[in-house]
Every structure is written in C-alpha cells, then in structure tokens.
Amino acid sequence: MPPALLRLAAALAALVALALVSKSASAQYIRQEGKHEHYSVELEPHFVFGWNDPPGVGSGDGLGVGLRATFEIAKYGFIKKLNDSVGIGVGTDLVFYDGSGHGPRGTCVQSTTVRGGIPVCIRAEDSGDDDTTYLWIPIVMQWNFWLHKRWSVFGEPGLAVRLDDLEDFGLSPVIFFAGGRFHLSYNATLTLRLSVPYAPFGPYASFGGSFMF
Amino acid sequence: MRLARLLVAFALVGLVALPACDDDDFCRPGTPCDCSGGDECYLNCEGTGCNESCHDLNRCGGICGDVCSFNCHNMDECSTYCGDACNASCHDTVACGIICGADCDYRCNNASRCGATVGPGSTVTCRGLSSCEVTCTGSCTVDCEGVGRCQVWCGATDDTPTDCTNGTSCGC
Numbered sequence: 001m002p003p004a005l006l007r008l009a010a011a012l013a014a015l016v017a018l019a020l021v022s023k024s025a026s027a028q029y030i031r032q033e034g035k036h037e038h039y040s041v042e043l044e045p046h047f048v049f050g051w052n053d054p055p056g057v058g059s060g061d062g063l064g065v066g067l068r069a070t071f072e073i074a075k076y077g078f079i080k081k082l083n084d085s086v087g088i089g090v091g092t093d094l095v096f097y098d099g100s101g102h103g104p105r106g107t108c109v110q111s112t113t114v115r116g117g118i119p120v121c122i123r124a125e126d127s128g129d130d131d132t133t134y135l136w137i138p139i140v141m142q143w144n145f146w147l148h149k150r151w152s153v154f155g156e157p158g159l160a161v162r163l164d165d166l167e168d169f170g171l172s173p174v175i176f177f178a179g180g181r182f183h184l185s186y187n188a189t190l191t192l193r194l195s196v197p198y199a200p201f202g203p204y205a206s207f208g209g210s211f212m213f
Numbered sequence: 214m215r216l217a218r219l220l221v222a223f224a225l226v227g228l229v230a231l232p233a234c235d236d237d238d239f240c241r242p243g244t245p246c247d248c249s250g251g252d253e254c255y256l257n258c259e260g261t262g263c264n265e266s267c268h269d270l271n272r273c274g275g276i277c278g279d280v281c282s283f284n285c286h287n288m289d290e291c292s293t294y295c296g297d298a299c300n301a302s303c304h305d306t307v308a309c310g311i312i313c314g315a316d317c318d319y320r321c322n323n324a325s326r327c328g329a330t331v332g333p334g335s336t337v338t339c340r341g342l343s344s345c346e347v348t349c350t351g352s353c354t355v356d357c358e359g360v361g362r363c364q365v366w367c368g369a370t371d372d373t374p375t376d377c378t379n380g381t382s383c384g385c
Contacts, residue, residue: 105248106255108274111292115346115366116328118310120292121274124255127240127248 029148035083036146037186038075039212044068044191046208048093054204055172056164058097058132066093066206070142077143087142089156092135093206099130135163138175153180156193179206187212240265240277248273256283267291275301279314293319297332321345330369339363346374354384 029035050062068091077084106127111119140158147153156177162170179193188211195204240246240258246265248254253272256265263281267273267288274292275283283301285291293301293311303309304322311319316334321327323341331337333351341359348366349355357363357377364374367385377383 105251105253106257106274108253108255111274112312114310114312114328114330115348115364116308116310116326116344118292118308118326118328119290120294120310120312121255121276122294122312124257124274124276127246127255127257127276 029146030083031081032083033081034076034085036075036085036144036152037212039072039187042068042070042072042087042210042212044070044091044208044210046191046193046206048095049205049207050095050097051205054095054097054132054134054162054164056134056162056168056170057126057130058099058134058164059130060098062095062097062134062204064093064095064134066091066095066136066208068138068206068210077145083146085144085146087144089138089140089142089158091138093138095134095136095204097132097134099132132165135166137161137163138177140175140177150183151180152183152189154178181210184209242278242281285309303327315351345377349385352385354382356382 048064053059070087070089072087074086077086106124108121110123111121138160140156142156144154160172164170177195181189181191183189191210193206242260242262248267249269255274258277261279263277265275266284269287272290276294279296280298286304289307291303295313297314298316300318302320306324309321309327311329315332320338325343327345330348336354337347339345339357339360344362345360347355355365363377366374
C-alpha cells in the first residue's frame with residue numbers, strides 16, 4: 001500500500017476511534033438535543049499537511065498554516081432529538097507545495113523550423129518551475145455531532161477559492177472535510193480535520209487547536 | 214424552516230466565491246526556471262533577464278525575452294526562441310535549434326545537428342557536430358570546429374551559403 005494511503009488510513013482510523021470512544025456515555029450525550037455549550041465563533045489555528053498534488057498547477061507535498069473561523073448559526077442541527085449543530089466556516093490556509101518535478105511543464109503551441117529542418121518552439125503555454133504556494137479560502141457548512149462532553153465530530157461540505165502560486169485564482173467547487181475534536185475544556189479543543197477537497201483534487205489534513213467564544 | 218434558513222445562509226456565503234480565469238505561466242525574470250526528466254517541457258518566460266534550463270528529457274524548448282539565458286543538454290531535441298542579447302547553449306543533444314534577436318551568443322556542442330537564425334551582432338559557436346547551419350539576418354560571427362558541415366547564410370533569401378567547415382571563423 002502506498003505511504004500516502006497508509007497515512008490516510010491511519011488518520012481515518014484515528015477519527016473512527018475518536019468517534020467510538022466512550023460509547024455508552026456518547027449514546028446518552030448525542031441524544032440530548034442542544035446539550036453542548038453554545039458558542040458564537042470558534043477560532044481554530046492549525047497546521048496543514050498535503051500529501052499529494054493540489055488542484056491547479058501545483059504539485060508535490062504541501063505544508064502550511066491556517067486559521068478557520070466557524071460561526072455557529074444553529075445550536076439545534078438538522079436532526080431532532082440529536083445533539084447536533086450547524087455552523088458556517090470560513091478560513092484561510094497558506095500551503096507550500098514542494099513540486100513533484102513533473103509539474104507545469106508547458107506545451108508548445110506554435111513552432112517553426114530553422115535550417116536543417118530543426119523545429120523551434122516559438123510559443124508555449126503553462127510552463128514553469130513547479131514549486132508553488134497556495135492560498136486556500138475554504139467556505140463550508142460545518143455540521144457538528146456532539147458525541148460526548150469530551151468528543152465531537154463534524155462534516156464540512158463546501159467549496160474553496162484558491163490563489164494558486166499566489167497569482168492565479170481557481171475554484172474547487174466541491175470539497176468535503178471530516179474531522180473531530182477532543183475537548184480540553186468547555187471552550188478549548190484539539191482538532192483534526194481530513195479533507196476530500198482535495199481528493200480527488202488533492203488530499204489535505206489539518207491539525208490544531210480551537211477556541212470557542 | 215430551520216433547514217431553509219441554513220441553506221440560504223450557506224448559499225449566500227458560497228456566492229462570495231466566483232470562478233476566475235487561470236493563467237499558469239510560472240517562469241519569471243530573475244528566478245531560475247528548470248525542467249528535467251520525463252518526455253517534454255516547454256518553458257516560457259516573459260520580460261528581461263530570464264534564466265531557463267532543461268535537461269535529461271526527450272524534447273525541450275525555452276522561450277524568453279531580452280538578456281535571457283537558456284541552457285539545455287542531454288536530450289533529443291532542444292529549441293531556443295529568445296530576444297536580443299540572449300545567451301544560450303545546447304550540448305549532448307541530437308538536434309539544437311535557435312531563433313534569436315540581435316547580439317545573441319549561441320553555443321552548440323557535441324550534438325548531431327544545429328540550426329540557427331540569429332540577429333545582427335550575434336555569435337554562433339559550433340563544436341563537435343555533424344552539421345551546423347546558420348542564417349544571419351545581419352552581421353554575425355560563426356565559429357565551427359570539429360563540424361562535418363558548417364554553412365552560413367547571410368539573410369533568409371541567400372541562396373549561396375558560405376562554407377565554414379574547415380575550422381574557420383566566418384560570418385556575415
């Protein structure tokens with residue numbers, strides 16, 4: 001199994017373990033609608049890891065930092081008699097991708113010949129060094145499930161605006177994150193997030209803390 | 214009602230993001246731009262002072278403006294298209310080709326074929342080739358050594374090339 005898949009599998013396993021922890025207590029907690037602490041905004045600084053090519057022109061593994069702000073817009077979520085809630089999350093991630101060495105290579109779109117019949121390309125598109133820096137701006141709906149007073153998980157469908165290599169705008173119209181929190185206190189957590197924005201368009205994970213106000 | 218409110222809120226936020234065009238040219242003046250491995254690579258750098266290179270692939274092309282440098286080696290086919298005062302080299306390659314503006318300096322070493330169209334004041338140096346064929350659009354110097362056939366045309370319409378095969382430095 002490729003290392004990237006192993007890392008993904010390990011991270012998913014951690015999430016599943018996180019979700020299953022303290023099953024009986026969770027069963028009680030998750031059924032108490034609105035049981036969790038209300039908050040106006042959750043601020044989450046984090047580190048970002050990408051282990052494959054991002055969408056657009058970049059390539060290679062990524063490493064960066066980011067901040068997510070999630071505003072709780074509904075303490076009571078979509079499902080009655082369930083301790084779920086909904087927020088709107090907006091963030092920014094600055095990620096450096098190291099390039100695969102097989103990135104934007106350019107295409108010759110017009111050529112001519114010189115003496116000896118040797119072709120000379122006189123116009124090319126999409127060329128360049130493949131080290132890139134991306135600015136991601138994810139905009140998501142965060143659907144939370146408060147499993148336990150110490151644990152919560154969430155899914156985040158949405159989209160992401162990108163500034164590829166800090167130069168060209170791009171759009172990832174469909175992204176999805178799944179994540180979980182370990183609550184250190186009523187307003188401080190450790191948060192792990194995995195994404196599918198980025199897969200099939202390129203995988204991504206973030207790990208950081210969050211503070212709820 | 215609650216669901217509708219949530220969906221409307223999410224849609225409004227989503228409208229912030231609108232798609233924009235993609236323009237993916239990445240080679241920039243002053244920053245080395247290198248490409249290696251694989252099948253082919255065509256580098257494009259606009260502006261003055263670009264620095265491009267490529268090696269160890271099948272085909273490569275470098276396009277750049279004035280006062281740029283482009284080096285390519287170890288491939289089948291390498292082409293250069295540059296403006297004035299560019300400095301380019303091609304070696305250990307099957308075919309090397311260049312079109313450049315005035316005052317360019319082109320070196321072609323250890324290849325099978327080399328073809329060039331160069332502007333006024335340019336210098337072409339050929340070493341260890343089967344053929345070196347140069348068209349000068351103005352004054353130029355062509356220096357051939359260890360070349361099977363070295364010919365220089367003075368202008369695109371010149372029908373009688375000068376033979377520079379015997380190690381002589383000639384030109385237009």
